[in-house]
Amino acid sequence: MVNMMILIPFLLVGLFLILRFLFKTSLLLILLKKFQCLEDWLHVHQLYRVPQFNHLFQENELYVKVSTYLISLPSLEDSDFTNLFTGSKSNDILLHLDTDQTIRDVFLGAIVSWTLEKSENGGAKVLVLRLRKNDKRRILRPYLQHILSVASDICQRKKEIKLRMNVDIPSSGKNGRWRSVPFNHPASFDTLVMDVDLKNKVKADLEMFLKSKQFYQRLGRVWKRSYLLYGPSGTGKSSFVAAMARFLNFDVYDIDLSKVSDDSDLKMLLLQSTSKSMIVVEDLDRFLMEKSKNVSLRGILNFMDGIISCCGEERVMVFTMNSKDEVDEALLRPGRIDVHIQFPLCDFPCFKHLANNYLGVKEHKLFPQLEEIFQGGASLSPAEIGEIMISNRSSPTRALKSVISAMQTNAGAKSRRVSGDGAEDIGGGEQGGLFSREHSVRDFRKLYGLLKMGSRRKDEPLDLGSADKDGSN
Ligand SMILES: Nc1ncnc2c1ncn2[C@@H]1O[C@H](COP(=O)(O)OP(=O)(O)OP(=O)(O)O)[C@@H](O)[C@H]1O
Numbered sequence: 001m002v003n004m005m006i007l008i009p010f011l012l013v014g015l016f017l018i019l020r021f022l023f024k025t026s027l028l029l030i031l032l033k034k035f036q037c038l039e040d041w042l043h044v045h046q047l048y049r050v051p052q053f054n055h056l057f058q059e060n061e062l063y064v065k066v067s068t069y070l071i072s073l074p075s076l077e078d079s080d081f082t083n084l085f086t087g088s089k090s091n092d093i094l095l096h097l098d099t100d101q102t103i104r105d106v107f108l109g110a111i112v113s114w115t116l117e118k119s120e121n122g123g124a125k126v127l128v129l130r131l132r133k134n135d136k137r138r139i140l141r142p143y144l145q146h147i148l149s150v151a152s153d154i155c156q157r158k159k160e161i162k163l164r165m166n167v168d169i170p171s172s173g174k175n176g177r178w179r180s181v182p183f184n185h186p187a188s189f190d191t192l193v194m195d196v197d198l199k200n201k202v203k204a205d206l207e208m209f210l211k212s213k214q215f216y217q218r219l220g221r222v223w224k225r226s227y228l229l230y231g232p233s234g235t236g237k238s239s240f241v242a243a244m245a246r247f248l249n250f251d252v253y254d255i256d257l258s259k260v261s262d263d264s265d266l267k268m269l270l271l272q273s274t275s276k277s278m279i280v281v282e283d284l285d286r287f288l289m290e291k292s293k294n295v296s297l298r299g300i301l302n303f304m305d306g307i308i309s310c311c312g313e314e315r316v317m318v319f320t321m322n323s324k325d326e327v328d329e330a331l332l333r334p335g336r337i338d339v340h341i342q343f344p345l346c347d348f349p350c351f352k353h354l355a356n357n358y359l360g361v362k363e364h365k366l367f368p369q370l371e372e373i374f375q376g377g378a379s380l381s382p383a384e385i386g387e388i389m390i391s392n393r394s395s396p397t398r399a400l401k402s403v404i405s406a407m408q409t410n411a412g413a414k415s416r417r418v419s420g421d422g423a424e425d426i427g428g429g430e431q432g433g434l435f436s437r438e439h440s441v442r443d444f445r446k447l448y449g450l451l452k453m454g455s456r457r458k459d460e461p462l463d464l465g466s467a468d469k470d471g472s473n
């Protein structure tokens with residue numbers, strides 16, 4: 001008994017020292033590996049080769065996707081050695097499999113391994129999948145599907161957005177009609193000054209669209225969503241397009257209708273665009289007002305319906321206009337335009353937001369005066385106010401005074417126009433009538449109040465702030 005009492009502490013200390021030794025020296029890891037090898041040896045395996053190139057020396061898409069998937073596996077970080085590369089951004093570090101390196105993966109409880117090998121005929125590589133024969137029927141197909149979906153998620157997240165612009169037929173040559181450049185527009189939903197609620201509703205609408213493939217398929221509809229952004233110049237429509245593209249991570253196809261030769265050319269352009277893209281037509285109202293144009297209204301309507309969409313879905317179409325008053329009703333009907341978003345001139349809350357962003361000023365003694373002027377009906381666009389603030393950003397007081405004088409000048413000019421012919425003049429332009437201060441305040445209220453997605457009829461367009469034609473709403 002006494003012997004046992006002495007022996008037990010010795011045994012415990014001994015066990016502790018052995019375990020500590022195993023951990024410190026990685027002997028435990030070596031033993032585990034030996035055990036895994038033994039276990040592997042007891043099973044029959046099947047091998048699948050994924051070569052880098054096909055017999056025509058075209059890159060094998062599956063090879064690219066599997067490589068992308070393997071790079072994302074935590075077991076790559078844990079392997080004994082691996083290659084490190086910088087990524088497309090300077091502070092990115094990427095891990096890559098080395099030749100003859102093997103990494104393990106677990107899927108639905110089955111252990112599989114991948115080895116990168118050199119193919120027999122030279123430099124090309126082959127990825128070899130090894131799995132137990134017992135697991136083959138159960139996991140092979142779902143595992144490959146899983147790899148494809150993870151890889152496409154990763155690609156989508158990492159993708160650099162491209163801006164594609166159509167060139168006219170004589171200069172298109174054999175490179176097709178689209179020229180692309182990296183899309184680096186800095187605008188995002190965070191930098192845009194507009195109602196937070198409205199922004200969130202647009203984001204939710206876009207997110208819902210992305211998840212609705214089955215829904216559109218079941219209804220037999222083309223999987224697309226069309227937005228109309230309308231409002232005076234300088235209210236942020238183009239910036240909003242950029243924010244949407246960044247949010248969706250979609251390429252932007254910016255169609256210049258003046259470079260389209262006829263209706264069928266417009267169809268061709270749509271056919272040559274890819275899925276997961278945004279098709280943008282800016283200033284559509286101005287184009288439609290032009291007397292001689294190559295594309296007919298019917299051509300534009302068909303294009304908006306996406307009836308010729310053969311080779312890609314999941315498209316967001318965006319049209320911008322200064323005003324939708326003169327535009328043919330058929331163009332705006334539900335289904336052609338799903339969501340209408342109005343961009344009003346700057347009111348006092350918008351001005352305060354800009355002052356905070358551009359000048360870092362939250363409160364100022366000139367604010368009460370500015371509020372009064374805003375309520376009096378003078379109005380400038382966010383672009384105009386932003387410009388004044390940028391050029392006077394070294395002195396916030398001077399910037400605010402400049403805004404006051406610009407607004408007073410603007411209001412004076414407007415009242416002179418009104419008294420000139422007895423009616424409010426919208427002729428100067430794009431910023432008249434509908435977008436007068438009075439309307440814009442009312443429209444703004446509707447903008448934030450009207451959006452009741454759930455309660456609207458299925459085929460009604462979503463109107464984020466349009467004034468009803470009879471003004472009754
Ligand atoms: N709501 C806004 N919030 C922040 N900045 C804005 C906003 N609206 C306009 N701006 C600024 O004004 C400039 C012009 O905006 P933008 O080009 O998006 O206007 P637009 O409505 O497309 O005008 P146009 O009808 O003339 O094409 C941009 O530099 C943008 O940063």
Ligand SMILES: [Mg+2]
Nearest residue numbers: 237238282320
């Ligand atoms: Mg614009």
